Amino acid sequence: MSRAERWRTTLARAGFADATRAGELLDGLGGSGPELVAILGRTADPDLALTALLRLLESADDRERLFDAVVDDEGTAMRLLCVLGASSALGDHLVRHPDHWRELTDPTLGSTRAPAFAMRADLLRAVGADPAADVPVSTLPDREALDALRVEYRRLLLRVAARDLAHDQGVDDTAAELSDLAASTLDAALAVARARVGDDHADARLAVVAMGKCGGHELNYVSDVDVVFAFAPADGVAEATATRVATRLASNLMQVCSDHTAEGTIWPVDAALRPEGTQGPLVRTVASHRGYYERWAKTWEFQALLKARPVAGDRALGEEYAEMVEPLVWQAADRDNFVGDVQAMRRRVVENIPAAQVDRQLKLGPGGLRDVEFAVQLLQLVHGRADERVRAPATLSALHELTVGGYVGRPDGEAMHAAYAFLRTLEHRIQLFQMRRTHVLPDDEASLRRLARSMGCFKEPVAELDRTWQHHRREVRRLHEKLFYRPLLAAVARIPGEGARLSPEQAGDRLSALGFVDPTSALRHLASLTEGVRRSAAIQRTLLPVMLEWFASAPDPDAGLAGFRKLSESLGGTPWYLTTLRDEGQVAERLATILATSRYASDLLQREPAGVKMLGEDLAPLSAEALTDEMASIGKRRDEAEQAVRQVRAVRRRELLRIASGELVGLTDVAEVGAALSRLTDATLEATLEIAGRAVRDQRGLDEAPTALAVVAMGRYGGFELSYGSDADVLFVHDPLPGADAQQAASYARAVVEELRRLLSVAGPDPALEVDAGLRPEGKQGPLVRTLDSYAAYYAKWSRVWEAQALLRADAVVGDPELRRRFTELIDPLRYPAQGLTHDDVVEIRRIKARVDTERLPRGADRNTHLKLGRGGLSDIEWTVQLLQMRHGAQVEGLRTPQTLAALEGAREAGLVEESDAVVLADGWRTVSRIRNAITLVRGKAGDQLPRDTRERAAVAITVGYPPGGTDAMVNDYLRRTRRAHAVVERVFWE
Template sequence: MAHGRTRSRGDRGRPPRPAGHRIVGVTTQRPRTAGSLVRLGFLDGAAAAAGLDRLGELGPEICTPLAASADPDAALAGLLRLADAVENRAELLEAVADDEGTAMRLCSVLGASEALTAHLVRHPDQWRDLTDPTIGATRAPAFAMRAALLASVGADPQVAEPVATLPDAAAVDALRVAYRRILLRLAARDLAHHLPVDDAAAEIADLAAGTLEAALAVARARVGEAARTTRLAVIAMGKCGGRELNYVSDVDVVFVFAPVEGADEGGALRAATQLASQLMQVCSDHTAEGTIWPVDANLRPEGASGPLVRTLASHRGYYEKWAKTWEFQALLKARPVAGDLALGEDYVRMIEPMVWSAAERDGFVHDVQAMRRRVLDHIPAHEAERQLKLGSGGLRDVEFAVQLLQLVHGRADPAIRARATLSALAELTDGGYVGREDGEALHDAYAFLRTLEHRIQLHRLRRTHVVPDDEASLRRLGRSLGMHSEPVAELDRQWKYHRREVRRLHEKLFYRPLLAAVAKLASSDARLSLDAAEARLSALGYDDPKGALRHLEALTSGVSRTSDIQRTLLPVMLEWLADSPDPDAGLFGFRRLSESLGRSPWYLKMLRDEGEVAERLAFLLGTSRYATDLLEREPQGVRMLGGDLSPLSAEALTTEMLSVASRQSDPEEAVRAVRAVRRRELLRIACGNLVAGTDVALVGAGLSRLTDATLEATLTVAMDAVRVARGLDEEPTRMAVVAMGRYGGFELSYGSDADVMFVHEAREGVEAQVAAAYAQAVVGELRRLLSLPASDPPLVVDADLRPEGKQGPMVRTLASYEAYYAKWSHVWEFQALLRADAVVGDPELRARFTALIDPLRFPSEGISPDDVVEVRRIKARVDDERLPRGADPNTHLKLGRGGLADVEWTVQLLQMRHAGTVPELRTPQTLAALEAAVAADLVAAEDAEVLADSWRLVSRMRNAVTLVRGKPSDQVPRDATERAAVARVLGYAAGDSDRMVNDYLRTTRRAHAMVEKVFWEE
């Protein structure tokens, strides 16, 4: 029997009673005053005294069992209601007075369950069931429950396919009454005789199995003769399959059918579908006797959209070809419980090899992690802190950990394949996969949480896993668990303690044994062989488990304090890294970072003591090569992970960069110091993007401001260096840098070059040639200094958007720009000027340059119809010729359909046509210009929203690709690992990369339709 393994643990199902707690009501005195009754545990002493008086001489006798109940006031009120409802009041009261066992069982139920009290009042004769002296010592056999439930609907338990003979409505009601009657006996055993939680859960599961059998008997009566054409097996899944069911729970099932010999398969399918549907309806329908529980068949192949019943062959075909890993995890607990049990056993034998090889499947870990995340994501925010089942440190943490250990190690060890969580945990402990002390602690925590769950559900027999927050309910729950002195405070203390234990042990179960395997730690933890450790790492998502073990050994070997802290820290870090898209890269990065910073006293202490910093670091290392490279070059940046990751202002950055540059006499050293600040700030922006969700517009603005400050500081250094080299007392010309393209639009991405134009103007009295030569030398020096080899990502200064492109002079005077634009410029150059922003250098020169170009890029009457045609012609040529060979036009981020170029050209054409009369359009920023176009009624708000959504999504994805790969790319990644990492950066759950791509395609397709409408319309 599956649950026999844990019985030796004795009274584990009931949490240990805290020292000093006792049942106050155990006394030989006969209290009758309100005050004495309050001291016994009644809340309303006066009402209790009046109620006891109504019981006559029995009143004093009943105080002890009433005071021992979860809610003495409710128990007394229930007893009075029952006494009024029974035919023979004297018999009830005499039995309660004379038999302590009967009194304790009855009062325990009345004080803990409002629903069972109401059931007893509706069926008062059933109180006699609680007089059975064998209840406390004898477990109800499953066959006896099945027989009683079948008999309740008039079916013969001795035949192979029992059929209900009672009228339909009577049978459905009778089944509910019989179900509650058996549940009443079970609850009395549980509450009064302290039934271990695994035994209670197994008994509830057996009751559910018998109920399904009886419901199937009713279904056979409804379907009639057609039912004889088919064999139907009901396979219990989940907690029912594992024989660990709650008092109130959906019962998860899968249906398997086979035609009887000689029957038509189509007819058998129809009959089986009818039987399954009717069975579900019998259990879930509401009648005068209430309901039982919903039967949920959504774990079947294809879920709710799949056929309700399948043959064995159909099941096999689905599981072999289409099933996801989580479906095999669910099949761990599959067990035939009703109908044709031989067919059900065939089903279990068929799926067993698939279940125990599931850990070898591609994507195993991602599927399991995604399932766990979906559970967490579906917890309502207002319930998260009080969720007993799904929240952090809850029941699901234990179940997932145990199931994952079974799937990983059960392939080679059949001894750990028990269906029930506590039985499986005992087997894992006996097999050395879980440390003995940890196994005991986890057993106690899980048993406490399950018992608390049972007590919560018993009250009203409702499916809930949320711990209530009102004092009356908490008092009742605490007392039901044996906490009588300070039930609310003690319940809160124990609940929090067990939640912490579950979370701690959940982390420890998988990871600390790995350290034991590689570091040969002397501890009570489970010891794994290296082969077993490799298997576990592989199942956790590490593609190179041997390499991962080498990293662990390097990090934990030795007897230094650093190694001690690493051994404490790594179990948590390994879990977080395993949860990232690339655990191998993350662990390798963590090793390199730790080797770099291992002697820094703050590093490991910060990770150990500040959980958020460690979690953020693990995500960065396992997700982003860009951030990892920056951290390796700027290891002190780990400190930033605990602070504000918002981009700094250009003013603050410029001040700092000028300050650090001024401390160096050598220009190269000065710019290296400037670039070190830039490297740190790139890391800040990347970390904010990755772990704090910095908005894409803020990322673009932050990168642009950082480039402003870098160019401002470098221009200052370059001008000074050239001046000194030429022996000049002062600069012969003023200089400015004009940002262009995405830089000018405040929309830089991580891989963007800095598109610029340089302008200068000779000071009064300086010859033009001298000024020009100086300006050319400064630009050359600026570009040289920024291109020097260094440990930071390069800042490429690209001046190809200048007049005449690469053939033109690198720097021009203001007058030269004016002359060129007056005589030679084309419409595309005016279009390029839309995003010109003079941001660096001499303020007066910058202002004059802006005044020069504004009439050109924002003509008062707009561009001519011929120019509109020319813009469209150039755009068509770009679409045809610029897309790289082999690139997919549907997934190219910049030039693809609905991508950045599509949206930006559309907005820019609106600006060139209308900015002369709409001043708000005179902005280099795409989204701001789009908003202005909406305000001016140039674009419908819904059309603009489509364009803006695409621009934001594509910009975010473009940044994410660079963060993940460490280098820029304009293509949605084809590599599965990179695509998964990009999806995680964008906020999708693990395993949702396909959804990310579908969202991208849908968004850009809609945007392309808007471009067709807005850009190309006449």
């Protein structure tokens, strides 16, 4: 191998991407090239560092001195080249201001952090202000002051970056130094603002209070600096005058920092965290701040105030503000919906991440910085009320105190500390390159390689960085999930080796803050589940930290935990239950969601504990054929009718759980739910009809049935639109077989129908299926079951228009197929009259509708939110579609269906309603039906009014697909959609 080849190989191993070009550039440095290779090889980007060094040498007036320092002084070379290799922006700054390289010759950079007062003095002097003055004012011309401020800021920033990159300064120290630099810059900017305002500046005292990362002493290299401004009038000055002056000072301060000049910009100053946000006044007195926080502030505003710190301007006024807000911050956890508000804010942050960035977001993505910060802040707000030690504003400091205080287990605290420090360091390195505000990991190979090397990954940079990052992301997600909950288990279960030790009172406080209404009962449940050395208790201690988070995110954590305990006590001895929950996370999450949301599904689970297994399946409803075959097969295996139907009802119970679970976890649409419940009812009736017929024949000694029997579904059942709380509205029809005695046939049919209804309503562990025949001719006064000829005679002589309307939903679904077909042929001319409806018929339908709306609306019900009879509710939409069916069904085949949405689609295709109107009516019907189902799921019983109870309403919102905290959005959407549906009904039904 030639010397040139060995040289290129050496450079490639040192990390140069273009070894040939690097060799040529280093050769230009004479014999010093090889001496620099080792140092360049430790930089983030050796090619960039070398190129920037050569640019700096060209621009420096003292080129020889610079060259000698780089060659002879390893400390200077390391600091300079590390900066040049990691930050093209600081390299450009050094080229513009080459004398600043001397800052990096300071040997104390490796061991001494600049004090805040020294940085403040440097920056004030840079703008021509006296650091010793009580109220420093810039004396430089405005443009000169702006440029001088930027140059001096970058000079000081250069020193911070050199200490960070070359001397392995801790990320907390770097962030604190950046915060002090920002605070000093604000003071210097205020000095320039005073010069702009002129002598009037003395009319107002202005305090600048840092919020967010600057307030918490944990600022990034590039970040908005969040502030709040407080002012007070100078002695003898009217408040209105002082307000104008303070507003001008604050506005100018913000402009001084954000304006672009020949020397660039610094960073934006953001005052959006002030009371009322951007809609509120820029400055307020301390008393005005107090009034707002005491009366109007939201939870997230107190969370933000946790880091409030006076940093510039009138320090005494700033301290007065800080003393005022501190007690308010530590009362925030006592507010209603405290944790829900905090969690909702976190969800909003995550939801606003562009989809393409989710997997590369260091700050806002899953397992990112926000997960740590929100976790720590929530624990601080809960426990800081009683323990002042945990009130530190900096995240890492607070995490340390929470760990020392026993609120976080020591291993967890250490792992979270390591993950957060890594993520913050990685964030710093990303921002340093171009001094841009970003929290997104780059996706190109070259940038990732540079970033990885800046983090100390040299062997396989990109792969090593990715492994480490993914490890910390997983740790953050894991710890975020357990941080609140494992210490709760330690408080009740005495877990060996667990560092956190909450007292019962502290554990109760934490549970209350997490949304548990009865923390004492919750602690008893936890103790029962986790105490002891049983294998099940050990598995529960693994499960519960995650389960508790899911319970706390759901509407009713108390019900979730209590239901979980009951289920665990029922199934704890089975070999599959706990291991399924432990090993299949989807099952555990679905179970927690169901138990803490739905009383209906929870009751089914208590009756059908083995249904937990089902939660790992796709939860798609079974087909009608599969259900009918299974139930029929079960019915044939039992001789005794009640035992046979008990087995049929057990299958129905299992399938009700499947359907409800599918809807609760968002897998089954409301129309699919209605169809599935109707198919399940078909199968149940089909199997029970066969069992009842066999029982009656056995009792009467008959070899075969004397008459054919069929069940006709009516109402929502006939429309394939059953909900969980619906009865099965039916008609019973029979037709004697040839040669059979008419009286014997009628007696047999009545006995079978009565036996069917009895078997399905027997008390037991299964939900009863109420079979309601109230829509039969003559109502409850008429015979329970009629022959086909009797129906024909009645309809020919006595049928009214409302009965024809009721038959629109008739669907002969169960029993003898031929009899079902003939019944359908009988009623089709009635419900779809060949000549349509007469004027009098239309008037009668409208009269009945008006009467139903008026007389059947319950006393005290709100017509705006009554799901069935309210404005734009189910009655409005369904009557409108039914009127179209009766008017045009004989001519339009698409209208000849018992299903509302299918008939509406047929009307749209036939041009009977505008497409936009059809969309509005379908959307309204789906919305109301989903909410109606959700009410039954949540309460465990049917309801036709939007719940007034806040917890029930929140549960309904979650069940229909809104995120936690989306109750108002659900109500607003409901009111908007039903209002639009009602407007269509007014045009189509009433005109």
